[in-house]
Amino acid sequence: MIKVAIVGGSGYTGFELLRLLALHPDAKVTEVTSRQYKGKAVTEVFPSLTGFYDGLKFSDPEGFKSIEADIAFSALPHGASQAAVPALLESSRVIDLSADFRIHDLSVYEAWYGEHISPALLNEAVYGLPELRRKEIKGARLVANPGCYPTSAILALAPLLKEKLSDASSIIVDSKSGVSGAGRQAAIETSFVEVSPGFKAYKIGSHRHTPEIEQELGAIAGAGVSITFTPHLLPVSRGILSTVYANLSKGVSMKEVHSLYKAFYEKEPFVRVMDEGRFPDISQVRTSNYCDLGVFVDEKKRKAIIVSAIDNLVKGASGQAIQNMNIMAGLPETTGLIAPPVSI
């Protein structure tokens, strides 16, 4: 039985870790911290969990240095994780859900995020996208769990870039995310009244997930990749749909590209490449660890349009983190993660 600690467990990724781990046969949450709710019962903050974590209380995060767990998930905000992770690593292997350890190049990190207080770990951290880095994850001491947008973009583009079928400088990633991506926070911008009739683009040309996507696509392509990334805010709780436009470097047919995707992800338990002519809907992956992919090729224009759908809180965060934990612990990768999406 894996002893699990969750540091910063009262946000949405913390809630999802609790929700999913409640059914994990080989892991048990022994500690969960929260500055805001320290001392409160987990089920008081999250009544839906009544019956699953009775007796467990949020503990003071000041104490996380003394955490004794096999795996510590850090669900702290960006910036706060940098300070916490070195201490956590003294007793546990760590899966960090923040952006703090995803960028390997310190200068890139600093350009987008500012100063880093634990730069020595940037190189050691393994980018935890199992479909691409399963082997390194297995032995990692520190896994940087991918961002939600990057997961959707990288899985959509990996086959094309691996096969050098896409121009690397003109890719457009037009992404749309549900509101839970903004975190569990009190803000007028994410209130029901403001969000429910709305839809907008935000941080055009400046979203911090851009260098993360470029880093990982570059590694696949073996060359520099530069993307145009436009995130949007959807009036739903969960889900990211990315519509990705790539200029093909040679004439290939829809059928060929579709076959490439089918083959590339054939053995992946959580990537479902849809039949030709069918495209994903975020509702069809809701609450699950699946990434659904749809493939279209405009043969005349030599342009591929790949559409990917994930649940931002599951494959885009906590589900993927548990998938990483399973790999690190030598468990079957799907342990505790196989359940039909709740599409309605």
Added chain:
Amino acid sequence: MIKVAIVGGSGYTGFELLRLLALHPDAKVTEVTSRQYKGKAVTEVFPSLTGFYDGLKFSDPEGFKSIEADIAFSALPHGASQAAVPALLESSRVIDLSADFRIHDLSVYEAWYGEHISPALLNEAVYGLPELRRKEIKGARLVANPGCYPTSAILALAPLLKEKLSDASSIIVDSKSGVSGAGRQAAIETSFVEVSPGFKAYKIGSHRHTPEIEQELGAIAGAGVSITFTPHLLPVSRGILSTVYANLSKGVSMKEVHSLYKAFYEKEPFVRVMDEGRFPDISQVRTSNYCDLGVFVDEKKRKAIIVSAIDNLVKGASGQAIQNMNIMAGLPETTGLIAPPVSI
């Protein structure tokens, strides 16, 4: 042209006053205050109003003592209005959208709200429900604009109580309100993620609109009225639906009660009594100043079920406030308020 000031104008009732007054032919907003946004352009905070209030900035509410307006709307929170209204009255007639001046009996006020710092005005203030107090409103210096729930409950019950057809001690008001009723605030409880899949009752047996409903129904009945009031939070932005249960004091038919309602509201421009067998939907009054009423009688059980629907921000707040302004100014009551509801 009526010169209008709005004090505390950056909340949802302030926004609705601005939205509705933009089209009022005989009124002009000359000042709007906001502590939070002072100095900012109105259209920066509310981009939808671009083209309607260009040039107008939120002013410092500290200055409201010097406001020179014909009508000042106070859209301050409960408690804050008490302090502001006496000063406003020095230069303007005042329509207060808070609860501060709705209760006439100081001891009742104190039991539900605590201390009152301007108790002398409690008696002078006119409860601004035009359908019942049109004449007093006309000459009033201070109008206490009704609460949203009370508007829906009182209009649903007035005909029955006026005719002494309902038992006065067993009335149940089961109300459901959209989220904008909670105000424009940053709070996890009203965030999109928390609210959109939910529905709940809250403040059972203890909501502060209870004494307001009882006061006004008692005045109609000419006797004490005691209600059971249960508010619920609906995952919509706008709208209140109240399902009201009253035990009839004698055997009357559905047809008779329906005719009573038709007659009672025959000349009211903003109350639409639906045909027998039809019942209101909050979508059908959305954005408008209408109150739709549906009437049902269980003749065997001698029980009436009255269903009322309003837009909580319009007939339940800002629209009704403008209706009161029209009355006070001697204008046709419907000026600037006649527009079809935006039902979809």
Added chain:
Amino acid sequence: MIKVAIVGGSGYTGFELLRLLALHPDAKVTEVTSRQYKGKAVTEVFPSLTGFYDGLKFSDPEGFKSIEADIAFSALPHGASQAAVPALLESSRVIDLSADFRIHDLSVYEAWYGEHISPALLNEAVYGLPELRRKEIKGARLVANPGCYPTSAILALAPLLKEKLSDASSIIVDSKSGVSGAGRQAAIETSFVEVSPGFKAYKIGSHRHTPEIEQELGAIAGAGVSITFTPHLLPVSRGILSTVYANLSKGVSMKEVHSLYKAFYEKEPFVRVMDEGRFPDISQVRTSNYCDLGVFVDEKKRKAIIVSAIDNLVKGASGQAIQNMNIMAGLPETTGLIAPPVSI
């Protein structure tokens, strides 16, 4: 391994049976029928199930006479089940999710629904609410799975009526249901555009779940019960919240009534009585088989207000049906049904 057939499996209750049974360790769906989709792959109609039912096709319901299953769920519409169930009973034990076998008294059935073509089975059918009829369910050949509204109302009222604490003729059940309760159908009334800004009462005084609630409450009370039942349509997909008003037959305190509920449901795995002062939200039971209950007593008025929340598709339909299957098969009642609600 229990062999399961689902007759009429392409609606929402069919989908939920498939979703929940995908994870049941001791049951396997071997056949699912659909007139509309016969011959189509289950995963084509429900793409979210891709990976769970690959290879299974909807079969022609004309063939259900030859179904060989241990348990047949009939998810046919009301009326259609009457014709199908006798044939299904020839080879299987049957759990019927329609209303066709819930009413024991033929004359009551006829008054509310019209003619019944298999009246002989009305007496044999066991009303499948496990909390009240566990023993009879265990040996039943035909279980009539309760309606969604009745489940929420009966669980809310059972303790009060069992203890004869409530007046039996003045109970009011004010219920609010999500849209999936209307079934998976093409209709303007349930379209996104019409429903999303709306909320309304419907079938006031005439909803067919009324006699079902009265029958079961009467059985608990040992005397006739007559209720006032008002259903409403909520703009959410899943969930029923019932706000139930009961006049207490003697003076009892909030504390006493709360203790009674705690004791009554102490051993029930799927009923969660909330702490005093806390009340349920449909989001907190979403996708789960739980019924959450909140208790309030107005001691002065001698009135109890009980609030219950369920997921109409789970505890209100398919989850409860699987709970019944577990009981009939001698399995632990919670098999395959324990998972945290997806509250966001």
Added chain:
Amino acid sequence: MIKVAIVGGSGYTGFELLRLLALHPDAKVTEVTSRQYKGKAVTEVFPSLTGFYDGLKFSDPEGFKSIEADIAFSALPHGASQAAVPALLESSRVIDLSADFRIHDLSVYEAWYGEHISPALLNEAVYGLPELRRKEIKGARLVANPGCYPTSAILALAPLLKEKLSDASSIIVDSKSGVSGAGRQAAIETSFVEVSPGFKAYKIGSHRHTPEIEQELGAIAGAGVSITFTPHLLPVSRGILSTVYANLSKGVSMKEVHSLYKAFYEKEPFVRVMDEGRFPDISQVRTSNYCDLGVFVDEKKRKAIIVSAIDNLVKGASGQAIQNMNIMAGLPETTGLIAPPVSI
């Protein structure tokens, strides 16, 4: 007073015409037809309009040959309008909200839509986008009211193409539309339960609005334009947001492009170019005839990203149709159309 007839008036564009014309000072709806609802009161089908069209009934569309109106709006579905318009033209000037007369080139029409039964009118019809064709609209006998997606795309791109700043063969239009764009229809695909948790792309590479956008952009550019157009379905009732990507044909700064847009639309009453760094939200144009535009330039990549927002039922359909009517009738173009958007 303009006498107005609406043919096919029971869909959402019909409803919006009725809603908006209710407040038009110089127009009066004298006839509205509906095959489905003929003989029924308009206010029975649309209860929100109670008080505005009392007495008006849907008439049999078979009779539209005898319509005597100054302006006839055809809100019939695509295909049906072709048959109706020639007859309507015998007595009225016609504004057609369908796609039937938007394409001037018969061969292009046939390639995307199939046969046309009134091809002679294709050339005469004026494409009714006032910002581009105000003069031709004024004298037109038949106006083809633009599609919703095309309105959002063309207004976003017109300044760039007019100035020959954009490459004409690589434009990407990634559009997201609310559900009302699918019309008022009974369909599982647009039901609340299916739509509310979802978001998806549809008709990738094959949506019929593509040639309409290309025709109009080509006319502006004075050269052939070929676009990649991807529509998506948003879980909101109203609104289209288009995120448009254009490769700039020379190095221009954000400031220059922003100034160009400001100047281009300076005198347009319904186009609001936002300040630099601000981008539109569909909620901020909701229920109004405005098109909000946001401008971004990635100077390094020489790529412009233009974001446009409209209400698909107003500027994308009925509001624009009334704007066209005003122009045709010689009225101020904004008559009856100036009202703040209902952003919450």
